[in-house]
Amino acid sequence: MKAWMDRTTRAAHPSRRPGRMPARGALLAMSLIIPAVPALADINPWIQSDHYNPAKWDTAGLQTDTPWLHPGTWTPGQEWGWLSGDLQSDNILGSWGGIRDELELKGISFGLATSNQFAANPVGGEREGGASLITTLGAAAFVDFQRLFGIEERIYLQASFQSIARTPSLSPNYVGNLLGVQVSSSSNSNGVTRLVNAAVAAEMFGDTTEIVGGRINAGDDFATLSRACTSLNQAICGNPFVGSVNINFPSYPFSTWGGRIKVKPGEAWYAQVGGYQVYPDFFDLNDHGVEFGIPDGSALLGLAEFGFNLGSRAARPGLPGTYKFGGYVDGETHTNLATGADEGATWAAWAMGEQMLFAEADDKSQGLWAWLALSYSPPDVNELEFMTAGGLSYVGLLPGRPLDTASFVFANGVFSDRLAGQGSETVLEVNYRAQLLPAVYLQPDIQYIIDPDGKSDIDDALVVGFTLGAVF
Numbered sequence: 442m443k444a445w446m447d448r449t450t451r452a453a454h455p456s457r458r459p460g461r462m463p464a465r466g467a468l469l470a471m472s473l474i475i476p477a478v479p480a481l482a483d484i485n486p487w488i489q490s491d492h493y494n495p496a497k498w499d500t501a502g503l504q505t506d507t508p509w510l511h512p513g514t515w516t517p518g519q520e521w522g523w524l525s526g527d528l529q530s531d532n533i534l535g536s537w538g539g540i541r542d543e544l545e546l547k548g549i550s551f552g553l554a555t556s557n558q559f560a561a562n563p564v565g566g567e568r569e570g571g572a573s574l575i576t577t578l579g580a581a582a583f584v585d586f587q588r589l590f591g592i593e594e595r596i597y598l599q600a601s602f603q604s605i606a607r608t609p610s611l612s613p614n615y616v617g618n619l620l621g622v623q624v625s626s627s628s629n630s631n632g633v634t635r636l637v638n639a640a641v642a643a644e645m646f647g648d649t650t651e652i653v654g655g656r657i658n659a660g661d662d663f664a665t666l667s668r669a670c671t672s673l674n675q676a677i678c679g680n681p682f683v684g685s686v687n688i689n690f691p692s693y694p695f696s697t698w699g700g701r702i703k704v705k706p707g708e709a710w711y712a713q714v715g716g717y718q719v720y721p722d723f724f725d726l727n728d729h730g731v732e733f734g735i736p737d738g739s740a741l742l743g744l745a746e747f748g749f750n751l752g753s754r755a756a757r758p759g760l761p762g763t764y765k766f767g768g769y770v771d772g773e774t775h776t777n778l779a780t781g782a783d784e785g786a787t788w789a790a791w792a793m794g795e796q797m798l799f800a801e802a803d804d805k806s807q808g809l810w811a812w813l814a815l816s817y818s819p820p821d822v823n824e825l826e827f828m829t830a831g832g833l834s835y836v837g838l839l840p841g842r843p844l845d846t847a848s849f850v851f852a853n854g855v856f857s858d859r860l861a862g863q864g865s866e867t868v869l870e871v872n873y874r875a876q877l878l879p880a881v882y883l884q885p886d887i888q889y890i891i892d893p894d895g896k897s898d899i900d901d902a903l904v905v906g907f908t909l910g911a912v913f
Contacts, residue, residue, distance in 0.1 A: 509661050510597055510642050510653070512550040512583045517542040522880070533880045533913045548588030552581045552601075556910040558673065560611045560623050560886075565902030566893060571615025575607040575623055579637075595644040603694045606632035616902045618893035619686065619824075620676030620852055620868050623906075636730035637694040654700040656730070659717050660685070660692025662701055663744045663767060668795040668812040671834045671848035673886045673908060674868050681830035681852060682791045682816035687823040688771045689723040691742070696730060697723070708756040710749040717742045719773055740772035752797070753805055761805060764794035775822035778859035789818035807837030820857035827855040832870075844876040856895045863895035884908045 519527065522535025534553075536542050544550065561572040581601035586592060612621040640655035653662075660680050670678040676685065684690045691697045699717035720739040725732075746767030752759030768790040774783050793814035800808040813831040820826040832850030837843040850870045856863040872886040888904040 509601075509638065510583075510599055510640075512552050512581070515541070515545050515550065517545065528878055531879050531912075533911060546588075548585030550583040552579070552583070553913040554579050554911065555913075556624075556908055558624055558906065558908040560673075560904055560906035562611060562615050562622075562902050562904050565890070565900040566615050567617035567899055568615045571611050573608045573611045573614075573623060575605065575610070577606075577624070578604045581638075595648065597642045598640070599642070600639045601637040602634065603637050604632065604634040611904065616890060616893055616904065617899050618890050618902070619866055619895070620674060620854055620890075622674055622868075622888050622890065622904045624673070624675055624678075633726045634729065635694060635726075636696070638696050649704060649706045651703045651705070652700070653703075655698075656696045657699045657701070657717075658691040658693055658696040659699065659715060659742065659744055659769075660690060662703075662713065662715060663746050663769075664765070664791050664793065664814075664816075666763075666765075666793055666795050666812050666814065668810050668832065668834055669814065669830065669850070671832065671846055671872065671874065672850040672870055673872060673884065673906070674850070674852065674870055674888060676828075676854070676868065677830050677832075677850055677852050677870070681793070681814040681828070682789065683818045683823065683825045683828045683854070684769060684789045684791075684816070686825050686828070686854065687789065687818055688742070688769075688787065689719045689721075689773065691717050691719065691723070694730070695724055698733075708750060708754065710747070712745075712747045714745045715743070717744075719771065721773075738774065740774075742769060742771050742773075744769040760797040760800060762794065762796035764792075766792050777821055778824070778857055779821070784822050787819060787822050789816060789823075791816040801837060807843055808835070810834045810836070820859055824857060824860065825854045826857050827853075829853045842875070846874045848872050848874075854895075860895075864892060864897070866893060866895045867891040880913075881909075881911045884910075 516531050517536060519530045519532065519535030521538055522530035523533045525535060527535065541551070555576070555578045557574065557576045559572070559574045562569060579601065581599065584598040586596040586598065587594065610621070610623055612618050612623065616622060636656065638656055638658070640653055640657045642651060642653040644651050664680045664682045664684065666681065669681045672678045679685070680690070680692055685692065691699070697718045699715060701713060701715035703711060703713035705711035718735070718739055719742045720736040722736070744767065746765055748763060748765040749755075751757075751762040754761040754763055768788060770786055770788045772786045774785065775787050776782070777784050791814065793812070795810060795812035797805060798809045798811055811831070811833050814829070816828045818826060830850070830852040832848060834846050834848040836846050838847045839845060848871065852868045853865055855865045868888060868890055870886065870888045872884055874882055874884040876882050885907045886905070890902040890904065893899040893902055
């Protein structure tokens with residue numbers, strides 16, 4: 442349940458500009474893509490290792506690229522959790538009186554989590570004094586067919602839903618910036634419930650190849666860094682690259698018909714390709730994630746990525762690190778920003794990595810991490826031409842708080858020179874994620890927005906807030 446927990450903090454995020462999405466909201470079920478807390482310390486199977494060991498495949502471990510396929514580690518024997526007086530339970534409702542334990546042994550798992558993000562801009566922006574509270578609830582089911590039916594093949598099913606309630610989001614209604622300061626940058630103040638994923642996955646050829654298809658999104662698999670999601674800024678968390686702003690990039694909770702093939706013959710490297718259906722109005726909140734047809738203007742978004750691991754992530758001595766290189770081609774029709782004429786496909790490329798710089802102990806569960814992401818897209822039809830993002834995070838900075846994380850992050854988006862009067866927008870952010878109890882975390886956050894929307898005539902904005910999350 443842990444890896445799923447934080448995903449609810451990345452709520453719906455249609456752009457403030459029609460057909461554009463300023464930032465990713467990024468992993469199925471309950472994760473902000475900040476690795477959920479117990480996962481910071483170790484790689485654990487999501488059910489007892491004497492029955493099944495999914496850590497043999499990338500999707501089951503701490504350094505997974507597709508954690509949404511499996512729930513987090515399960516601890517049996519939690520009774521009714523808090524209702525039984527056990528505040529140290531991994532989930533507030535524990536084992537549901539033993540029901541969850543029985544289902545886990547059969548290969549069936551459920552997740553339920555909530556997050557509540559508050560943000561306000563007491564200083565600066567287009568309108569000072571704004572405040573916004575976004576509440577999300579996520580639910581998911583996971584089925585392991587190998588365990589459920591006793592078959593040899595490793596086949597999985599995953600389905601999830603999200604419900605979101607919010608006041609008008611801060612970025613489009615008060616700050617006026619592009620890189621959304623909250624998990625939702627939509628001006629829509631109404632709540633919505635939607636289908637997120639409905640996917641089937643199979644691991645083949647000695648577990649070196651994974652094939653996934655169904656209602657999925659690209660943002661959970663491509664151009665993502667776990668360390669980037671110490672941020673609460675939507676443009677940074679999940680997919681810190683230009684594509685999350687420029688195109689109809691499918692990312693949590695907006696899924697579409699798609700498929701992905703990933704090859705990972707060992708711990709050192711992987712390669713993957715994917716194709717996804719995209720279309721105008723992809724981020725329409727009113728379709729509730731059940732637009733199963735082929736709308737007018739549909740096209741194919743194709744992505745490819747290669748990555749390699751260092752140190753303990755590659756089962757070798759040394760500090761862990763991951764580096765990725767990739768790109769996409771978007772087949773939709775785009776508008777030339779200078780002439781207004783329709784043009785064909787566009788593309789983007791990225792290079793990004795995260796590296797542990799210092800470890801406090803041999804298990805490398807605590808210490809200092811750094812990450813950086815660079816990306817480019819042609820300026821003729823793309824709002825952002827360059828994006829640079831990066832940061833530092835320290836796990837276990839304070840004595841006696843081994844699971845807390847303190848972070849500094851930044852992002853700079855350079856607008857296309859075809860957009861008169863817009864230069865670049867910069868986000869500076871500091872936050873501290875405190876694990877109050879195994880099932881509850883609190884993350885205070887401060888952001889400073891320089892030249893919102895790339896315009897010097899909009900006052901720089903100070904944004905303060907917090908996220909409170911819990912897993913059930």
